[in-house]
Structures are given as structure tokens and as C-alpha cells.
Amino acid sequence: MENVKRIYVEKKEDFAVKARELEEELKSYLGIAGLKKVRIFIRYDVENLSDEVFEKACRCVFSEPPVDDLYRERIEVPADARCFSVEYLPGQFDQRADSAVQCVQFLKEDEQPVIKTAVTYLLTGTISNNEFDKIKRYCINPVDSRETGMEKPGTLVQAFDEPADVGSFDGFAGMPEDDLRELYDSLGLAMTFKDFQHIQNYFSSEEHRDPTVTEIRVLDTYWSDHCRHTTFSTELKEIRFEDGYYTEPIRTTYEQYMAVRGEIFAGRTDKYVCLMDLALMAMRKLKKDGKLEDMEQSDEINACSIVVPIEIDKEDGKGVVTEEWLVNFKNETHNHPAEIEPFGGAATCLGGAIRDPLSGRTYVYQAMRVTGAADPTVPVENTMRGKLSQKKLVRGAASGYSSYGNQIGLATGFVKEVYHPNYVAKRMEIGAVMAAAPRASVIRENSDPGDIIILLGGRTGRDGCGGATGSSKVHTTASLATCGAEVQKGNAPTERKLQRLFRRAEVSRLIKKCNDFGAGGVSVAIGELADGLVVDMDKVPKKYAGLDGTELAISESQERMAVVVDPGDADRFLAYAAEENLEAVKVATVTEEPRLVLMWRGKKVVDIARAFLDTNGAHQETSVFVDAPVKEDNYLDRIAVPKVENALKAGNVREAVLATLNDLNVCSQKGLVEMFDASIGAGSVFMPYGGKYQLTETQAMVAKLPVLKGKTDVVTMMAYGFDPYLSSWSPYHGAVYAVTESMAKIVAAGGDFRKIRFTFQEYFRRMTEEPSRWSQPFAALLGAYDAQIGYGLPSIGGKDSMSGTFNEIDVPPTLVSFAVDVAKKQDIITPELKNAGDRLVVFDLPKNAYDLPDYGKVMELYSGIAQLIADHVIVAAYALDSKGIVASAAKMAFGNKMGVAFEDTLAADELFENKMGSIIAEVPVDKLDRLAANGTAYRVIATVLAENEGFVYRDVTVAMDEALKAWTSKLEKVFPTKAVKGTDAIETKLYDTKDIYVCKNKVAKPTVFIPVFPGTNCEYDSTIAFERAGASVVTKVFRNLSAADIRDSVDEFEKAIAQAQIIMFPGGFSAGDEPDGSAKFFATAFQNEKLREAVNRLLNERDGLALGICNGFQAMIKLGLVPYGEITGQKEDSPTLTYNTINRHISRMVYTKVVTNKSPWLQLTELGRTYVTPASHGEGRFVAPQEWIDKLFANGQVATQYADFNGNISMDEEWNVNGSYAAIEGITSPDGRCLGKMAHVERRGDAVAVNIYGEQDMKIFEAGVRYFK
Secondary structure, three states, rough: OOOOEEEEEEOHHHHHHHHHHHHHHHHOOOOOOOOEEEEEEEEEEOOOOHHHHHHHHHHHHOOOOOEEEEEOOOOOOOOOOOOOOEEEOOOOOOHHHHHHHHHHHHHHOOOEEEEEEEEEEEEEOOOOOHHHHHHHHHHHOOOEEEEOOOOOOOOOOOOOOOOOOOOOOOOOHHHHHHHHHHHHHOOOEEEEEHHHHHHHHHHHHOOOOOOOOHHHHHHHOOOOHHHOOOOOOOOEEEEEEEEOOHHHHHHHHHHHHHHHHHHHOOOOOOOOOOHHHHHHHHHHHHOOOOOEEEEEEOOOOOOEEEEEEEEEEOOOOOOEEEEEEEEEEEEEOOOHHHHHHHHHHHHHHHHHHHHHHHHOOOEEEEEEEEEEEEOOOOOOOOOOOOOHHHHHHHHHHHHHHHHHHHOOOEEEEEEEEEEOOHHHHEEEEEEEEEEHHHHHHHHOOOOOOOOOEEEOOOOOOOOOOHHHHHOOOOOOOOOHOHHHHHHHOOHHHHHHHHHHHHHHHHOOOOOOOOEOOOOHHHHHHHOOOOOOOOEEHHHOEEEOOOHHHHHHHHHHOOOEEEEEEHHHHHHHHHHHHOOOOOEEEEEEEOOOOOOEEEEEEEEEEEEEEEHHHHOOOOOEEEEEOOOOOOOHHOOOHHHHHHHHHHHHHOHHHHHHHHHHHOOOOOOOOOOHHHHOOOOOOOEEEEOOOEEOOOOEEOEEEEOOOOOOEEEEOOEOOOOEEHHHHHHHHHHHHHHHHHHHHHHHHHHOOOOOOOHHHEEEEEEEOOOOOOOOHHHHHHHHHHHHHHHHHOHHHHHHEEEEEOEEEEEOEEEEOOEEEEEEEEEHHHHOOOOOOOOOOEEEEEEOEEOOOOOOOOOHHHHHHHHHHHHHHHHOOOOEEEEEOOOOOHHHHHHHHOOOOEEEEOOOOOOOHHHHHOOOEEEEEEOOOOHHHHHHHOOOEEEEEEEEEEEEOOOOOOOOOEHHHHHHHHHHHHOOOOOOOOOOOOOOOOOOOEEEEOOOOOOOOOOOOOOEEEEEEOOEEEHHHHHHHHHHHHOEEEEOOOOOOOHHHHHHHHHHHHHHHHHHOEEEEOEEEEHHHHOOOOOOHHHHHHHOOHHHHHHHHHOOOOOOOOEOOOHHHHHHHHOOHHHHHHOOOOOOOEEEEEEOOEEEEEEEEEEEEEEEHHHHHHHOOOOOOEEOOOOOOOOOEEEEOOHHHHHHOOOOOOOEEEEOOOOOOOOOOOOOOOOOOEEEEEEEEEOEEEEEOOOOOOOOOOOOOOOOOOOOOOOHHHHHHOOOO
8 A cells, every 4th residue: 555645737728828938938938949848737745644634635625616627646747848846845845735734634633644735737849958058047046945856755754964963173272373264164054264263262262172163153153243233343444535536525435423422422441443333323322312212212123113102092082192112123134045045035024024014023014125146137048157146036036935924914015126236246135013002011121140042933953054154154156055044934924923922912011121133043042031941952852853962052943932021921922922822831040150051962063152142253343445436427417317318319218208207227027026915904194106097106104003902094105215226326315315216205295204224234245355345335324324313313223235246246325214203093194196287396305416305495395295285285295206297297197197297397307307206296276375374395397187198398298098008018028017908898687686685683793703723814814804893803813733732622622602693704824825726724614514514504693793704714615514504524616716817916906896685784784885995815806617607696785896986897907907707706595694795894993095086895794694683
């Protein structure tokens, strides 16, 4: 009998969107002309699973009968076909296999299956050996995957060799310099040789022994640039300036900085000039001057943290209370990991950003993504040796970041990719996040001897061994071949569990101190929590056997937290973790003696004095020579886009307009932005694109503070500023304008610039001993210093990444400014043009002789604009950038397709000149006198025209469609917005009936049961929606860490359903929508006999209701609750939901028309009316045989259909966003009591999606509650 069973699962022809997309890529991008067809199979190898459970799993776990074909043991390979399979490298996290194991255990909790997955590609056609190799290289990233043979293994059980004990470097303490150098060269360390000598000196003079292998690796990690900012801490001994016109302001800023540091550090000899000192000095000065009263004072620094008094209407009849809240923000880069493995690198970039404020016990509720890349539209042949193509990089990274954020339920409020040819050296991947919590929920205490350190969350594997050091090294073609283990794979469902646990005030208050495992693993994450501690690494949970002491010490496996608790609270904390289905274990104890001690197999493998660790390595020194910007190359005086400049020289304004809109850094990025869930949390004040047509891109992200009980009108704002072309000309000017631009975007959205706090991201070429290499970061930080002092606004955090070099290519000097503000929802204005006849005015940025902002005058200007917005004189505003007036006016116009007529008096060049920091605004004609009375200098530059009248300048008219085509086409092949060209209209009759099911079991206040599975992320929003409607809500987490947990959870769920009138299946990702297909966790668990019976009794005996939204709709349709009205499972011809035709996640507002009134859920909607609701899904395409579709319409079971805002229904993907058959968005059971729909009706509220036009409230929850009364 064979131990291993093998199956292949393939999407049926109509649903094979992934295969079709790859086929198109291989033909058009790789140029494989002889390719006829691509087929993709998911291969599952399964061992240690009973035949009965395996057969069940084949139908509901590994495949879905309506959309998949399943082949047992082998697939037929035609004569003209070639075939290969790809699997993850050992040690990489395989979410598909992990989810499959968990899912199978829902069928029978005591099974212990071993599952391995691979992807098999079958290519038919005429393909040469060369082309076949090219295809494999395109499909396999050797950093995380490898080709695997077609033969089936005899067993999947891996035998791990028992690792040897940790050895020592014999003779190290007394080694001669030449031998020491040879040893150093052989180890591939990130530290310098000077650091290595520093270690030798310590061990010979203080420890009197040789170090262990683990100690050297731990020190290399501890002192890496990534963990301890060693480049930023290098002493700068001699600063010299090149002479030039622009040297004067740069040198003056340096002199002012030196004078201030003399004042701040008067009498101290321990402080020296370094980049870190310069980065912090403006904040120190402003704090001393009393301009930083809101910063949280704490020894524990997890993220930038400000204290904000918040007024909350608790809605309990006691009126409004004022609470102090902590508002946290943080930015993080993962440039090196995202460059070599874009999906995992970008996912863990966001994970790292999240876990900083999360370790500070604040709830992360909104994220921003700013990235840098080279041109992704160039042919694949242009790819540098040893690198991934830019197209593959940008798409892989976008998929990774969005997949992670979408799964954990984090709204991504703003996404922008910045293009510059030199990011080919190394891509830039920045995640910035906002977080908040009541101050009373956060305890900040020091670790005391005897305190317990608990490790919770994910397990430890080889992934991320050397991540901190890897991102700190020199990178060349050769180094890329050996850095695979440095990239971690994120496990989003575990991250979501951490978020839930830390959001509970009763848990948060037990934590004295906390650290995440972002960089450096156990040694750093736990090692930094106290001066003295003993860590028992034998207790650290492992993903698999075979890890040695060094790997356990430095692995950066993700989704792990280390918390310090009082010994008396440890067991209570462990119990709370278990409630949230999280593994947690006591791993360390705080000690009196200040030493880091790591134990493995009962022996000390690390035993180092804290004082030595804190030296951060040998003291490094260098000199700096600051280059002067070349006056003749002044970017601020130039037309930014070369094609536009050439068109203007030729007198062709039409071509200049189209070239501006088609420029990589102006064009639409909608296909990219829509991959990121922007609406979860029901707190996003802006959707990323607004207006009726959702085409005006916003410049700031704005969110309501995440208050769980009650209402507040407080919102937070974040905007970024940066232009790589300006920074490349002058890093000093680049930084000044980055700060100014980030402020301007806050002002244009209605924020108060006087309350702004900044955080900066620095990303520069690798430093050497050459003084001029240090010019860029030094000049940039001087610029940032000058802007902070000039505006009186501090940066209270930041992140430096100093390894942006590949061979001879350097990234552009990068200082990105993130501006954060706290405002009221009523202050906010949206940027889309509103009314024909209004005027467009420009407020020009006042500058001095050195092309720098005149800070005093800029503040007067921004104050004046803020007043005009508050007085409703300005109804829309936009911060201008280097591309000029046309680019910004067009983006403002596109949302409602309003035309713009520019003033004839403007010279053509004025439409395109660099206007960074200036602001353009829409003012109604009858308010122009109030504009003049305000006293702020302005110029009228245009008039707003009616819809579809295009862009007019003198005798030139660029039609709206022509402008939109130029703007939307540039990145369409990289980030598509449409997959299907069809726009056929769909005729639909409304189903109007008086025969609506009446509840016989009335209840004054119905109870709703909301189950939470791994990957669920909409339970908070759904709870708030039901409570607001007047219901009681019970949520329970399904725990599955052991067979006993599963049995207990089934019993708890059965009891909860028995006490409920409504069951709601909330949205989410059901463990990453793996194994391939959505909602399998829900659907498999509820096939359990006890749960099936409980649900059927709720519906059949107690007249109950069931609701499923998004992932919950997927669960209901797979269970059979819709369309059958009971749990039946699926048949081959059952309706189902599958991949969107565009083969990616779609997040946008959708218009849906109510076409039946049969359901109790729809009694407060208006039949035939169109509502606008957030959609966010990857598998929302409703598919069914025509007979089923006819039957559903005939029975009145089609609840809602996708439509345009006028209620027209069609197959046009602009409106029917996922390509659903008959544009069906929601369906019901035969009697209407079970409703499933894709769009998130729970994500609504005051000041949500204010740049979207239409009625957002369908009152579905209110109707559900009213049904019982």
C-alpha cells in the first residue's frame, strides 16, 4: 500500500484566469511565439490521512466541484507539451499546505496529516530548450523556490539530522592579526574587521575565553546597520563643503546645527557629530523650546507616539467624555528582501511596520505604501544579470504587501509607486502605519528581576536567518546567489490573532514591556527587553526539527512577540493567548546581573556582558565632503518631463498635455492601488480614488480614530513628500521640499499644519571611506533639519536604510517625509472638482534667492488657505508637484469628468512648470470676493467646465476620453484595470412581492452569533453594525491548535448558535484563501454534524436569519445556505464564487441595484434603487449554469446586481467589477432568510468614504433586527 496519495487540481476552462494571464505574459512579455496554451495544476501530496477523510477532503478542501477538475496520481502530458513543477525551498512557509492541514483537521480533529504542495505548469506548443529554460527562470524565483521532479516520494515525513552542539572558535582570543583576518573573511559577516578585533579584545581581556559560533553571529546581528544604525552612528570628524552658488544655505544650516548642539549638549563630552545626531537635533531643539508637548515620554520606544485628548460620545446616555489616547505612527523599509523575493519581502515590510506600534500595544488601523522602482514597462531583455525584471518585482511586491494587509484587516489608505531609473540598483519598499489606543490601556514599566518573558505567535524556522545582516551587506551579482534564507514569508492569520489579543485592554494592561521579532530574532527581540536575562532556547517553538542553537538565536521568523509580565500574571496572559488561538510559552527570566545569557541543551551558548553589547561595535569614524548642487542643472527651474519640454519647444501644447498625463510619475496607478483593501475598519474617510467615476486620486490618507464603543469626530491624516529627481540634483533641496510637500498635502485636505509631526525614511547608497560618498545623506539631513526648525515642526521618528548600491549603481538619494496630523472629520475636504463655473486658483509657494521655501511666508500662506477651507471658500484643493498645473488639475477633474479651461493669459510653459509646495484650489465664483478679502496671494488660472468638456487652452482642446486614455494606458500592461472588453447590457426585471417571510418567534433584542476563524477580519465592523442596529452580539474564536481545542470550539459554537437568533458569517480570508479557494475553513468546519444541526435548528425551528458578507457569502454558498436554505454542501452544478476575471484583489466602491424585495434583510431598502458600497475581494465572481440563473431570478432570489450609478446593469468590468454572471452580487435562500452578498454593507458610518457619490446605507442590519420585533 502506498503511503503518499497525490492529486492534481486544475481550474475548469472558464475559470482558469491564472493560466490565461500567465499564457499572455509568456507570449507578449517573454516573446514565446510558439506557445499555444498554458495549464496550471496545484499538486497535493498527502500522507497519514485515512481514506474516508481523504475522499471528503478531495471534494471540499483540495477542490471545489463547480470550478475545479481533480486528477488522481497523474496528469496526461500530450506529445507537444512540456511540463515542470515548482515547490518552496525547505524552510519556507507554505501557507497552502499549512491551511490544508488545518482544514482537514476540521473534518476529523485527531488526524495528523502531512501535506506538501507544488505548482505544475503544462505548456503546449512548439517551445525550444532555450525558451523552456527562459520560462522556468520566469516562473521560479530561486530565493524561495526550486524545480521539483514529477516522481512521487515514498514518504513526506522529513528526517532531520540532529544538529551538533554549538562549537567555539578555538584560539580566537589570542589569534594573530593575519589569522584573524583570514577567519573574518571566511565568515561573510556584516560587521567590519575593526568590529571583529573589538570582539577579540573583549574576549581576551574580559571573558578570558574563546567565543562560541553563536556569540559571533549574535554580535553580528546585534551590531548590524539594520538593528543598531551603525552607519548613522559613525562619527563625522571633518566636514568640508564644495564651493558653489547653493553652498551658502547648506553651510549656514550646518553652522546653525553646530551652534544648537553646543547649546543642547553643553558640558558633555560623550556626544559626537554623526548622522543620527543630525537627524535628531531639530526635535531636541524644538522639544527644549516647548514645541513638542504632545510627545509621549517613555523609556520604551516602539514607534512615534503622541498623546491626544479625544472627545467620545459613549452612546450610553451619559454624554460625551474626554479620554487621552495614544496615536502612534511608524515607517519601515524592506528594500533588500523585496528586491530578492518581492512577495515575502514586501509582506514582511508591512508586518515589520505593524509590529512596532503593536508592540507598543496600540491597534494599527491604517497603512500607507510608498515604493521606488525603475521603469516596469521596459522589455524583459533589459533586465540586469542576477536581477528579477522590474515588472516581476513591482507586481510581486504589490501582491505580497496587499495580500498581507488585506488578510489581517488593515486598511491601506494610500499607495504610490515612484519611478526613477536608479532604483534598478535596489527597489524601495516603504510601509507606514497609523495606530491608536486609549492611554489607560497601555502600561509602561521596566523589567524587574524575576519577571517572566513570554514568546507568543509564530514558530521559529530557518527563514530570516541573517535578515538583519543580509540587508546591511554590500550587494553584488555574486551575493544574490547566497541570501535566500534571509527572506521571511509572512503568516497573516497569525498576525491577525496578535492584533486581536493586543486590542483587548485586559491583556494590554498585563504587559510591562514588549518587543517584536522584526530584526535579530530571539537574541535581539528578547535580548533588548532587560539588561540581564536568561533565555531557554529549548522552549522556543519550532516549525520543524533540526535547528541548531545559532539558528534559534538569530532567526527572524515573523509574527512573534516577546512580552514581559509579572510572574503572578504569566498564567493569566497564557490563558488569554489560548482564547485567541495563539501559541504562547514562557521562554526567559529577567535577572539581576546585566548579562545576555542564551541556553541551549542546558549549556550557555551566549554569555555576554550588556555593557559590551551596548558598545554597538568598534567606534567608526569618517570625514565628509559635501558636494554643491550645480546651478545650471537646477531641477526647480526646469520642465520636469523631457517629452513635455520637447513638445513645448516645438509649440505643441496638445502633445505636452498628453505627454504629462502619460508620464510614469503622473499616470494612473489605479490597477495597482485597487489591489489594497482601503475600506476595512469602516473608518476610511477617503477612498484612494474619488468622484462619481472614482478617478481623482487622493493625496493624503484620512481615517477615523478606531473607537470600538461610541463615536468620535477625531480623524488622523498622513501624507508623504518626495521627488527623486529633485533629490538627485540637490539632496538638501530634496529634503526641504519633501517636508514642505508632505505639509502641503495635509493642508490641501483640510488639516492644520501647525499640529503636524513628521517621521522620515532615509535610503541612500552604501557608504565607504570616501568622504564624498557621505555627501548625500549629510546634505539631506541638513535640509530636513532646516525645514523642521524653519517650520517649528519636529520629526519624532524615522528609519534609515544605507545599502542602496548594486555593483556600480546607486539608488537616488532618498529622504521621504511622512507628515501626520490629527483633525476633526468636519475639517476635511475632498480633491475632486465639484461644480462647472467654479474658478481654479493657484497659491504660489514663496521662495528665497536660493530656491528654498521662505518658511515664515509659507506658514502665512498655509494658514490663509486653512482659513479659506474652514470658511468653505475653497471646496477642493490639491498640492502641486514638479509636473505642474496641468497634471494636478487633470487629476482633480477626472473624478467627475469635469472639463477645465485654462486662462489664455498664461504662457504655455506656466502650465507645466515645477510648482512643488504650491496649492491649486477650486473656488465658487460667488466666493471670489471672500478669497480676495482673506489677503492671501493667489492667481486665477482656470475655469471648471461641465462634464466631458475636456481640457482647453486657447485654441487647443484635449477631449476627456483622449486625456483619460493617455493617463490610464501607461501602466495598463503592468497593473491592469480590465481583463474583459465586453460591455453587453443585461435586461433585469424587478421582483416585487407582498409575500415576505414573517417571524413567529419574536424577540425584543435579538442575539447575533459571529464566528471567528483563522483569517477572519471583519468581525469588529460587523459587530459594530449589528450593535448600532440594536442587536446583542456574541463573537467566538474557533481554536484549532490541538484536537481538544477543535472539540471544545465545536461545543462552544453549538451552544452559541443555540442561544442566537441570527448567525452572521463575516468577511475575511479564511486562512489566506488557502488551500486554493475561498472560505474553506468556514465551509469545512460547519460540515461538522453538531454545527450543521445547530444552524438548521436556528433556521427551521426558531425562524432565524443568516447573513454572509464577502468571505461569509463564499462560506454560505459553499455550505448551501444560499441558494438552498440549508447546509447541503456543493454539487458539480451548484452556483459558486470564484476568481475575479482580472485575477487580482479588487478594492473599490461598487454600485449595486436592489432587484428583489422578497428577503427580510432587504425590507428597509428601496426596490430598484442603486446603492454604493465598498467591495474588497479576490474571489467574488458569481458563476452558475444558465438554468440556475434563470431559476434564481424567477424565485426572486437574486438580491442585488452590479450596476452603474444610474442603475444600468451590464457586463462592463468598470461596474461589474469581478465579471459575475448576469452581474449578480448577492443572492438569498428560497424564502429570503439567508442572504449572501459580496460588498461590505457593514463598512459604513459618518464621514466614511466622503469622496464617493451615492447612498451608502442599505440598512440591512436594521432590517434583520426589525424582523424579530
